[in-house]
Amino acid sequence: MSPNVLLISIHYEYANMIFEGNKQVEFRRVRPRHLSEGDLILVYATSPEKALLGVLEVEKVVEMSPNKLWNIVKDKAGINQETFQKYYKNSQIAFAIFFKNPFSFDSPITIEKLREEWKDFRPPQCYHYLKDREINFIKSMTKYDILALSNKCRGYQTELLPQV
Known part of the structure; x- marks a missing residue:
């Protein structure tokens, strides 16, 4: 079973915190459909960086009231409670x-380089599920088989291997 691959835009500051290990959860006001354990998230860092930074494997997706969620994520959020509450202001869920398994590419793939290979590339406002041809663009640019990171593809793997 192949994982779903979701491309999401994340504010550059938070995207970098993820790959530095200082943020272990991503917040959304809208739940991405068809996203579950073992699926993959391709992280696009917003301006001024404007680049793909790497891939994450989904552990789980939860939904609950913002107050309950904060009690669970406060040590993993990478943000303070004020920022969290501001983000979820007027949200019931x-x-x-x-x-x-955050995996950062050897070097970020800039929007310019992306558009050389993936002519109609546009950073998503919310999220975008990648099609096979788009996954192949990423493989050719990074030289990594990103699907190999998911437990949905393989039973157990200790590292992401370069594409040969």
Whole structure:
């Protein structure tokens, strides 16, 4: 079973915190459909970076009231409670994507380079599920088989191997 691959835009500051290990959960006001354990998230860092930074494996997706969620994520959020509450202001439901195995590319793939290979590339406002041809663009640019990171593809793997 192949994992779903979701491309999401994340504010550059938070995207970098993820790959530095200082943020272990991503917050959303809208739950991405068809996202579950073992699926993959391709992280696009917003301006001024404007680049793909790497891949995350989804551990779980939860939904609950913002107050309950904060009590669970406060040590993993990478943000303070004030920022969290501001983000979820007037929201009855909060969604959190817990992830594991953050894998950063050897070097970020800039929007310019992306558009050389993937002519109609546009950073998503919310999220975008990648099609096979788009996954192949990423493989050719990074030289990594990103699907190999998911437990949905393989039973157990200790590292992401370069594409040969």
